Amino acid sequence: MEIFANLATGFGIALSPFTLMLAIVGCFLGTIIGALPGLGPSNGVAILIPITFTVGLDATSALVLMTAVYYGAMYGGRISSILLNIPGDEPALMTTLDGYPMAKAGRAGDALVLSGVASFVGAFLATIGLMLLAPMLARVAFLFGPAEYFALYLLAFCTLGGMASNNQAKSAIAACIGLAIAMIGVDNSSGMPRLTGGNMHLMDGVDFLVAIVGLFAIAEVFFFIESHGKGSAIGVILDKVTIPWADIKDTKWTMLRSSGIGFVAGILPGAGASLGSFLAYMSEKSIAGEKGGFGTGVAKGIAAPEAGNNAAAGGALVPMLTLGVPGSGTTAVLLALLMTLNITPGPTLFTERPEVVWGLIASLLIANVVLLLMNVPMVKIFVRVLQVPSWILLPGVTMISFVGIYSLSGSYFDLLLMVGFGVLGYILRKLDIPTVPVILGILLGGNMENALRRAMVLSDGEMSYLFSTPISIGLWIAAIAGFVAPMFLRNVLRKPQAITD
Amino acid sequence: MNSDRIFGLVGLVTALAYIASATQIQTSFLADPVGPKAFPIIIGTVAAISCLVLMFRPDPDPEWPDARTWGGLALAVVVLVAYAYALKPLGFLLPTMVASGILSYQISPNARASALAGVSLSIGLFVLFKFALGLSLVGLPRFLQG
Known part of the structure; x- marks a missing residue:
């Protein structure tokens, strides 16, 4: 069995004492980051990337540490969803629907443990799925030429735009902002500077880390200044934490079904974890029917979105690793991490650097087990973290962001750009324009243009080459459908709004 | 609209x-x-x-902050820009103390707590970055280093 041999290699890398320690540290940090209101997987991983880079860890260690933080933050996000009714990031929104009512009914401990177990099941199954599916997809990905890649990038922007926003025009604008920023700098193939406005600092282009930290972390500070840090006090009491065996037994099929749904949703490029938790919750709700009592704090209503969300997080790694196209905001941040470490995701990653892929998969499995063990008995410690007041947390986050970006380049210009992205992020989020397509645009813009230009070189400028193979035609159709379909489905698939007290 | x-x-x-x-x-x-x-x-x-x-085809308007909050946000941007310029010539400790103190005061207007946040964040983060993580940060401006 090839998989087991590969997995053995992976565990050989991931089980060394040093990497194991990194995984545990990462899980712990990640859970805290996820639990803190105002920090989630995307901005938590984003502010840590520059620092990891400067500390000088090698590629595998950095990858193990950051994926542990990523998985940890997905786990931690549920804590603030359940206890504060504040989702740490978008996919955690569905967990608040039943998690918060259950916590208010005095079962906060049960809700936390149950959601922890559901997260474990979802993430574990998704990692298995990733192991089986990713090598197969990597083989298919070898058939992809520049025309197919161009269509694939287009598909990612279209589906992401379709799902992430309520207004297609707004998500298209967001993607264009990102792509437009990606064009700034020296042109790869002609060596001529483009759109720099004569500014020397812009010759190298805009570093995507600067944009990510600005849009995700600095913008958050502005939101806290606007709200004066209100609404971050714990309203529910957490007594003894016991393991609700009966609930876990009751929800085993829910968890399995939701993991499957979440995984598939995660694989779709651009769709990601929000769609996974949403579909998982909605399908369980319709299976349970009116008598299910979804929305009033039932066990299945917590298990479904958490399993779906974490399974989607694993599923989103499939297109990210095999094709280099991330499926969600957080995987976009992970892609940024890989690019910082000089690892190019894509089909060749599986053949040329198997130790990275399988080391990553093995560390995901390890992180998952560590997280389950850490989250059930130690949940009270993480709950204590929620009491860190926002007037010390947010300035701290800002300063960490500044130091991280400053230590990357040592230039005040990047810091100014970061503040600028923070302001942009505030305005965009106020206007309900999604920021994830901006990030994706900056990350993928260069590759997308290169794919188009290489395709045109191959065909000598013949446009029809873009639609010449079955794969590319399929991708184009999916892209157009992914952009147009949500307009008609909007009334059917209305996002449920967060409940208010 | x-x-x-x-x-x-x-x-x-x-x-x-x-x-x-x-x-x-x-x-x-x-x-x-x-x-x-x-x-x-x-x-x-x-x-x-x-x-x-x-x-x-515009969407309905979001809830914009009132004039005073806008002022606060503008001040925050000014502080951050000034911080970006100050970090190199003035070292880490002093600008961080001032900037995080002001931000903290803006989130929760309590002068003593914000001063405490500013001082403890600047010293705490400096120790963390410089000694635990080994980043090369300059603590104080040159003219104070003697």
Whole structure:
């Protein structure tokens, strides 16, 4: 069995004492980051990337540490969803629907443990799925030429735009902002500077880390200044934490079904974890029917979105690793991490650097087990973290962001750009324009243009080459459908709004 | 309604300026069929169309902060920009103390707590970055180092 041999290699890398320690540290940090209101997987991983880079860890260690933080933050996000009714990031929104009512009914401990177990099941199954599916997809990905890649990038922007926003025009604008920023700098193939406005600092282009930290972390500070840090006090009491065996037994099929749904949703490029938790919750709700009592704090209503969300997080790694196209905001941040470490995701990653892929998969499995063990008995410690007041947390986050970006380049210009992205992020989020397509645009813009230009070189400028193979035609159709379909489905698939007290 | 219209208009002007500057990009003798101009022009066009759509079919207005909060946000931006300029010449400790103190005061207006937050964050983070993580940070400006 090839998989087991590969997995053995992976565990050989991931089980060394040093990497194991990194995984545990990462899980712990990640859970805290996820639990803190105002920090989630995307901005938590984003502010840590520059620092990891400067500390000088090698590629595998950095990858193990950051994926542990990523998985940890997905786990931690549920804590603030359940206890504060504040989702740490978008996919955690569905967990608040039943998690918060259950916590208010005095079962906060049960809700936390149950959601922890559901997260474990979802993430574990998704990692298995990733192991089986990713090598197969990597083989298919070898058939992809520049025309197919161009269509694939287009598909990612279209589906992401379709799902992430309520207004297609707004998500298209967001993607264009990102792509437009990606064009700034020296042109790869002609060596001529483009759109720099004569500014020397812009010759190298805009570093995507600067944009990510600005849009995700600095913008958050502005939101806290606007709200004066209100609404971050714990309203529910957490007594003894016991393991609700009966609930876990009751929800085993829910968890399995939701993991499957979440995984598939995660694989779709651009769709990601929000769609996974949403579909998982909605399908369980319709299976349970009116008598299910979804929305009033039932066990299945917590298990479904958490399993779906974490399974989607694993599923989103499939297109990210095999094709280099991330499926969600957080995987976009992970892609940024890989690019910082000089690892190019894509089909060749599986053949040329198997130790990275399988080391990553093995560390995901390890992180998952560590997280389950850490989250059930130690949940009270993480709950204590929620009491860190926002007037010390947010300035701290800002300063960490500044130091991280400053230590990357040592230039005040990047810091100014970061503040600028923070302001942009505030305005965009106020206007309900999604920021994830901006990030994706900056990350993928260069590759997308290169794919188009290489395709045109191959065909000598013949446009029809873009639609010449079955794969590319399929991708184009999916892209157009992914952009147009949500307009008609909007009334059917209305996002449920967060409940208010 | 108006927010989206204004944003659409600003976006449209930006997109047109972007297209205009994209047409000025120098092409080199190593020409490929697409060249360095085409893709930026396509992006600008898509952005311009989307902005037009936004102007004609705007969403309802978001809840904008009141004038005082706007003032606070503007002050925060000024503080952050000043911090960006100050970090190199003045070292880490002093600018961080001031900047995080002001931000903290803006989130929760309590002078003593904010002063405490400023001092403890600047010293705590300096120790963390410098000694635990080994980043090369300069603590104090040169004229204070003696």
